[in-house]
Amino acid sequence: MSIVEDAKQAVKGAAQAAMQTAVQMAPDSWMPGGRPDPLIRQQHGFVGKPISRLDGAIKVRGIAPYAAEFPLDRMAYAALVFSTVAKGRIATLDTAAAEAAPGVALVMTYRNAPRMAPMPLFMTSEKACGGNDLPIMQDDRVYWNGEPVALVLAETQDEADHAASLIHVDYVAEASVTALDEAKANGTEPGQFMGQPLKYESGDADAALAAAPHRVDATYTTPRHSHNAIELHAVTVVWEGETLRVHDASQMVAHMAWSLGHVFGLDEDQVHVTSPFVGGGFGGKGLWQHQVLAAAAAKLSGRPVRLMLSREGVYRIVGGRTITEQRVAIGAQADGGFDALVHTGTVAMSHHNVLPEPFILPTRSAYASKTMKLDVEVAYLDMVANTFMRAPGEAVGTFALESAIDELAVAMDIDPIELRMRNEPEKDPTTGAPFSSREVEKAYRDGAARFGWAQRGKPGARREGEWLVGMGVATATYPYYRMPGGAARITLTRHGHATVDIAAHDMGMGTATAQTQVAADRLGLEMEQVTFRYGDSSLPGVVMAGGSQQTAAIGASVIAAHRALVGELLKLAGNDSPLAGLDADEVGGIDGGLAKLDEPTRHESYASILARAQRDTVVVEATPPMPLETMHWSMHSHGAMFCEVRVNIVTGEVRVSRFLGSFDCGRILNPKTAASQFRGGIIMGLGLALMEETQYDERNGRIMNPSLAEYHVPVHMDVPEIEVMWTDIPDPHTPMGARGVGEIGITGVGAAVANAVFNATGKRIRDLPITLDKLL
The missing domain is CATH 3.30.365.10 (Aldehyde oxidase/xanthine dehydrogenase, molybdopterin binding domain)
Incomplete structure (x- = not known):
C-alpha cells in the first residue's frame, strides 16, 4: 500500500475513531432543560478506562495527513509579503522582479485579486468564524503592521519564498494608535463577550471597600501571548468547478465552510472543508486571511494551492491573547469574610474584531462577597486582531484575582x-x-x-x-x-457495526477516542465495532472545538441520535420481538443489541432485529435540545x-x-x-x-x-x-x-x-x- 493510500486509510479509520471526550455516568442522566433523568443506563465498561488514543499509532508512524500534507496534481506553493506599517496606503508596489523569478506562476496583489467579501466576523452569526472583518487584498489600504500585501505562487516553496523577497513596497503611513496609554487617552468603551456586557455591580463596593477593616488594592498586568501551536497554520485548496475543496487545520470545519462561502459568494454546500488532524489549536485555528488568499490564488491561477505560514507569518496575521491591566481590590472583616470584591481594568483590541479579553469571568462565580464591582473597558489599537486563546479571560483573570486573595x-x-x-x-x-x-x-x-x-x-x-x-x-x-447546532448521525449495520458522524474535531486531545468509548457503551458494542467520523464539513452538525464544550456538544448530539435509533429499532422489532411493547426510555444498548434495563433477559440483538425487518442498515439523524441547562x-x-x-x-x-x-x-x-x-x-x-x-x-x-x-x-x-x-x-x-x-x-x-x-x-x-x- 502506498503512503497516500495508507494515509487515506488513516483518515478513514482514525479520523472515524478519534473523537470523543464524554464521560457517561449514565447515557441518559441528562435531559432537555437541565433536568436529571431518573433513568441510569447500564454501563459496559469502556467509559472511565485509560484507553490510549486511537490515532496514536498512525501519528507515530507519520502517516496521519495534516493540512500541508495532502498531495495534489499541479500544486503551486504560496508565500506572503507582509506590510511594515501599522496604518496607511500602498504608495508603490513593484512586483516585476518577482514575476520574472524562476518558477513563479502568479503574483497576486490588490491590483488583480478576485473580488471577495470580508470574512464574517466571529460570533456575529451562528457559523461566522472570521478573525477580522476587513477587506482582504481589495484595495491599497493597510490596517495593521503585518497585513498581507502580496502573494506569490511558484512551483516550489523555495522559489515562492525567494520571489516574495524580491517584491518592493513603499507606503504612505497614516496616523495610527499603537501604544496602550495613547489608546486609553482616546477613551475606552465597555467590553462585551458573547453578546453580554462585561460589567456587573452589586451594592456599593467602593464604599464597602473603604469601610472594611482589612483590604488589599493592587494592579496586575499581563502581556500579549501567541498560541504557537507546533503545527503551523496551513491550508491546501483546490477548485473543482464551482466547488471549493479545502484541507485545513481548523477547529470549526462547518463554520469555515459557511464563512468561506460568504467570502466567495458560494452556497455553503459548495465549500467542502476537511480537517482530520490538527497539530494544536488553542483558539487560534479559525478563519484568517491566509485561507482566503490561498483560495483566491487557486481561483486566479487555476491550480491547487498550498499555503503554509512561516512561524513569523503566524505572528503577523493570526491573533493571540491581548494585554490586560487589572485592578483587584478586596475588603474583608476580621473573620476573612469579603465585604467588597472589585475587579476592573482595561484591555486592548483592534477595531475589527469582537473579543476583549474577558478577565472578570472567573470572579463572577468564584467567591461570595457582600458587594461586588466588575468591569472590563476596551481601548482600541491599530494591531493584528486578537482572538480566543486557551481559557480566554480565566487564564489571566485568575492571575490577578488569586494573587490578590493571597495578598489578603x-x-x-x-x-x-x-x-x-x-x-x-x-x-x-x-x-x-x-x-x-x-x-x-x-x-x-x-x-x-x-x-x-x-x-x-x-x-x-x-x-x-x-x-x-x-x-x-x-x-x-x-x-x-454547550453550544447549539450539533446534529449527529448514527448508521447501524446488521453485522453490528455502528458509525457515528458529526462535524466535530480532534486537535490531539483524544476526542475521538473518548467519544468512541461513550458510543460503544451506549450502544452495547465493543469499541472495535464503532467508527467515529469527524473533521469534515459534509457531516451533520455545527460543532466548534472551543470553550471546552465539544465533549458536551457531541455527547448531547449522540444522546439525541441514540434515542432516535432506539425508537427506530423498536419499530422494526415489531410484535414478535422480546422487546415488543417497550418504549425507548425502558431500553438500553446491551451485549450487541437492545434489552429492557430492569429485565435484561428481554434482549434482542441488532442482527436479529434488522434481519427480521429485512434491512441491512438503519440510519438516524437527530439534533439535541438547546442548552437550557445553563x-x-x-x-x-x-x-x-x-x-x-x-x-x-x-x-x-x-x-x-x-x-x-x-x-x-x-x-x-x-x-x-x-x-x-x-x-x-x-x-x-x-x-x-x-x-x-x-x-x-x-x-x-x-x-x-x-x-x-x-x-x-x-x-x-x-x-x-x-x-x-x-x-x-x-x-x-x-x-x-x-x-x-x-x-x-x-x-x-x-x-x-x-x-x-x-x-x-x-x-x-x-x-x-x-x-x-x-x-x-
Missing part, C-alpha cells in the same frame, strides 16, 4: 486555602442560580493532603543552599458551555493548583520544582487523555507565568519576537513532574455527567506560581511574566 491572606495571617473556603458561595454570586455541582472544598482538601501543604512556612523561611523554596496555591475555574444552573469546573518553586538568591532564576492540580470536572471519561489535557494546560500556564510574552513595539505596532527562538515557551528542563488528580463526581445536569477539561488546566497556574515566588522570597510580582530581572 498574608496581610490577615490566614492560611490562603482557609481564606478561600471561608468565602465559598452557596449559590452563584452574580445570578443567584444554584450550582449544578461544586466540589471545590474536596479538590482543595485532597490536593493539600497529597501535596504536603501543611509543610509550607512563612515567606523567605525555607532555604536550601543558594535556593529559596516556597509554596503557593490558587483556584482554577472554567465555565461549562439557564437553570450555574455550571463550572474547578481546581486547586499547588506549586512549589525555587528561586536562586544570586541570579533570580525561578525553577518550578513540583506542581499538583486537583480538579473537579465532573465524570472523567478517559483518565489517560484527561490527564494529558490537564498537564498540557498546566505547562502552558507555567509559560504564562514565567516566560511567555509577545513583544510589541509601541512606536510602530510591530511584533518584535516572531519566532520560538525569541518567544520562549516551556521546554523539558522548565517542566517538573506534574501530578494531577480529580474528584470524578458526575455532574447530574450535563450530558454524560462530564464537564470540559481542555482549558481549566491553564487557569490559576500564573497565580499559584506568583504566590509560591512570594512565599519563597517575600517579593510580590504583579506583572507577568515573572522574569529574573523582576526578582533581582
Whole structure:
C-alpha cells in the first residue's frame, strides 16, 4: 500500500475513531432543560478506562495527513509579503522582479485579486468564524503592521519564498494608535463577550471597600501571548468547478465552510472543508486571511494551492491573547469574610474584531462577597486582531484575582486555602442560580493532603543552599458551555457495526477516542465495532472545538441520535420481538443489541432485529435540545493548583520544582487523555507565568519576537513532574455527567506560581511574566 493510500486509510479509520471526550455516568442522566433523568443506563465498561488514543499509532508512524500534507496534481506553493506599517496606503508596489523569478506562476496583489467579501466576523452569526472583518487584498489600504500585501505562487516553496523577497513596497503611513496609554487617552468603551456586557455591580463596593477593616488594592498586568501551536497554520485548496475543496487545520470545519462561502459568494454546500488532524489549536485555528488568499490564488491561477505560514507569518496575521491591566481590590472583616470584591481594568483590541479579553469571568462565580464591582473597558489599537486563546479571560483573570486573595491572606495571617473556603458561595454570586455541582472544598482538601501543604512556612523561611523554596496555591475555574447546532448521525449495520458522524474535531486531545468509548457503551458494542467520523464539513452538525464544550456538544448530539435509533429499532422489532411493547426510555444498548434495563433477559440483538425487518442498515439523524441547562444552573469546573518553586538568591532564576492540580470536572471519561489535557494546560500556564510574552513595539505596532527562538515557551528542563488528580463526581445536569477539561488546566497556574515566588522570597510580582530581572 502506498503512503497516500495508507494515509487515506488513516483518515478513514482514525479520523472515524478519534473523537470523543464524554464521560457517561449514565447515557441518559441528562435531559432537555437541565433536568436529571431518573433513568441510569447500564454501563459496559469502556467509559472511565485509560484507553490510549486511537490515532496514536498512525501519528507515530507519520502517516496521519495534516493540512500541508495532502498531495495534489499541479500544486503551486504560496508565500506572503507582509506590510511594515501599522496604518496607511500602498504608495508603490513593484512586483516585476518577482514575476520574472524562476518558477513563479502568479503574483497576486490588490491590483488583480478576485473580488471577495470580508470574512464574517466571529460570533456575529451562528457559523461566522472570521478573525477580522476587513477587506482582504481589495484595495491599497493597510490596517495593521503585518497585513498581507502580496502573494506569490511558484512551483516550489523555495522559489515562492525567494520571489516574495524580491517584491518592493513603499507606503504612505497614516496616523495610527499603537501604544496602550495613547489608546486609553482616546477613551475606552465597555467590553462585551458573547453578546453580554462585561460589567456587573452589586451594592456599593467602593464604599464597602473603604469601610472594611482589612483590604488589599493592587494592579496586575499581563502581556500579549501567541498560541504557537507546533503545527503551523496551513491550508491546501483546490477548485473543482464551482466547488471549493479545502484541507485545513481548523477547529470549526462547518463554520469555515459557511464563512468561506460568504467570502466567495458560494452556497455553503459548495465549500467542502476537511480537517482530520490538527497539530494544536488553542483558539487560534479559525478563519484568517491566509485561507482566503490561498483560495483566491487557486481561483486566479487555476491550480491547487498550498499555503503554509512561516512561524513569523503566524505572528503577523493570526491573533493571540491581548494585554490586560487589572485592578483587584478586596475588603474583608476580621473573620476573612469579603465585604467588597472589585475587579476592573482595561484591555486592548483592534477595531475589527469582537473579543476583549474577558478577565472578570472567573470572579463572577468564584467567591461570595457582600458587594461586588466588575468591569472590563476596551481601548482600541491599530494591531493584528486578537482572538480566543486557551481559557480566554480565566487564564489571566485568575492571575490577578488569586494573587490578590493571597495578598489578603498574608496581610490577615490566614492560611490562603482557609481564606478561600471561608468565602465559598452557596449559590452563584452574580445570578443567584444554584450550582449544578461544586466540589471545590474536596479538590482543595485532597490536593493539600497529597501535596504536603501543611509543610509550607512563612515567606523567605525555607532555604536550601543558594535556593529559596516556597509554596503557593490558587483556584482554577472554567465555565461549562454547550453550544447549539450539533446534529449527529448514527448508521447501524446488521453485522453490528455502528458509525457515528458529526462535524466535530480532534486537535490531539483524544476526542475521538473518548467519544468512541461513550458510543460503544451506549450502544452495547465493543469499541472495535464503532467508527467515529469527524473533521469534515459534509457531516451533520455545527460543532466548534472551543470553550471546552465539544465533549458536551457531541455527547448531547449522540444522546439525541441514540434515542432516535432506539425508537427506530423498536419499530422494526415489531410484535414478535422480546422487546415488543417497550418504549425507548425502558431500553438500553446491551451485549450487541437492545434489552429492557430492569429485565435484561428481554434482549434482542441488532442482527436479529434488522434481519427480521429485512434491512441491512438503519440510519438516524437527530439534533439535541438547546442548552437550557445553563439557564437553570450555574455550571463550572474547578481546581486547586499547588506549586512549589525555587528561586536562586544570586541570579533570580525561578525553577518550578513540583506542581499538583486537583480538579473537579465532573465524570472523567478517559483518565489517560484527561490527564494529558490537564498537564498540557498546566505547562502552558507555567509559560504564562514565567516566560511567555509577545513583544510589541509601541512606536510602530510591530511584533518584535516572531519566532520560538525569541518567544520562549516551556521546554523539558522548565517542566517538573506534574501530578494531577480529580474528584470524578458526575455532574447530574450535563450530558454524560462530564464537564470540559481542555482549558481549566491553564487557569490559576500564573497565580499559584506568583504566590509560591512570594512565599519563597517575600517579593510580590504583579506583572507577568515573572522574569529574573523582576526578582533581582
